[in-house]
Amino acid sequence: MLLAIDIGNTNIVFGVNNNGEWLNHWRVQTDLLKMADEYRVIFSSLLSDGKIYIADLNQIIISSVVPSLVHPFTEMLAKLLPDVGIISVGPDIYHKLPVKVLNPYQIGSDLVSNAVAAFKKFGKLTTIIDFGTALTFTTIGKDAEIRGVAIAPGLQTAVNALAGKTAQLPQIHLTPPPSVLGENTIHAIQSGVIFGFSGLVDSIIERTQNELEEKLTVVATGGLSSIIAPLTKSVKIIEPMLTLDGLYMINSEVTK
Incomplete structure (x- = not known):
């Protein structure tokens, strides 16, 4: 095991x-x-x-x-x-993987794991959105080449920065508010962060699609994917175990 x-x-x-x-x-x-x-x-x-x-x-x-x-x-x-x-997982083993990593020392091993899992599962042009400490967008082509990455602050990172750098804005729970029109401080922050990040996701995906010649498959993973993905127009697939799936697949490739 x-x-x-x-x-x-x-x-x-x-x-x-x-x-x-x-x-x-x-x-x-x-x-x-x-x-x-x-x-x-x-x-x-x-x-x-x-x-x-x-x-x-x-x-x-x-x-x-x-x-x-x-x-x-x-x-x-x-x-x-x-x-x-x-x-x-790191540059020393990337040559054994089914994906092509162009800048092996400038990409996180978690993103490589995500790319391996997405390529194995879908086998086509895919952007993986990982909702972690950083919000990352990793695009892999059907030729198994990692085409590029976009990185933004993660949701919790943004909330922590807001609470830590302001005198009167508190920490909040990352749950969608009842309305985009926040009627109190908690709902106002939830609105800005949750609806703002859902818009960020759709914008990055739209721009990514505009630079590519084929239809893009969009997959979300990470601890907060279940909160934001349903509020977007672009995310249709949620794979909460994608990174671990990638690690399993990498292990299978390296040990075969």
Whole structure:
């Protein structure tokens, strides 16, 4: 069984896959101050709660966009699964993948994982929108070449900046307000962020489509995709497990 780990700036998502089926998956908050042993306790506990036996795990793959956590996780996994090798998604293995990465040192491993999954699932011109700490748009052609990326601040990042840089605007929950016309401060911020970002998504997709010769398939993923995607005109497909699916597919390519 495969343990796949996606280390992001806000959350760490990991899951256990057995022959293409996700048996369970978890999301924990990224904490740069946690030590390897602390993460080992968290992982061991969640795996146990999910009825996953550590001894059954015989493959590990990691994607990380947080360099400072690579060593703690490598140390943690060496203690948790000392006899299992680790595949780290990065430029060293991109030549083994079914997609073409033009600037391997300037693209996040999570975006490469998304591109692999989208190409394998759809096999045509696709833009993947990942609603994470950053809001990313990755476009891959039917020829498997990653055509380009657009990056904007993520929703929660924008909310945090607004609350942190103003004296009277509070933190909010990212849920759609009853109206675009906010009648109180909370609803006003929710309106600006949620409806504003849905418009941002549609605008980027429209501009992307205008630069391409074929019909574009649009796929959304990431923790906040279920909130924004239904409010857009352009997103028709939501794949919440896309990054982990990509890690599973990358592992299959590298180990075959």
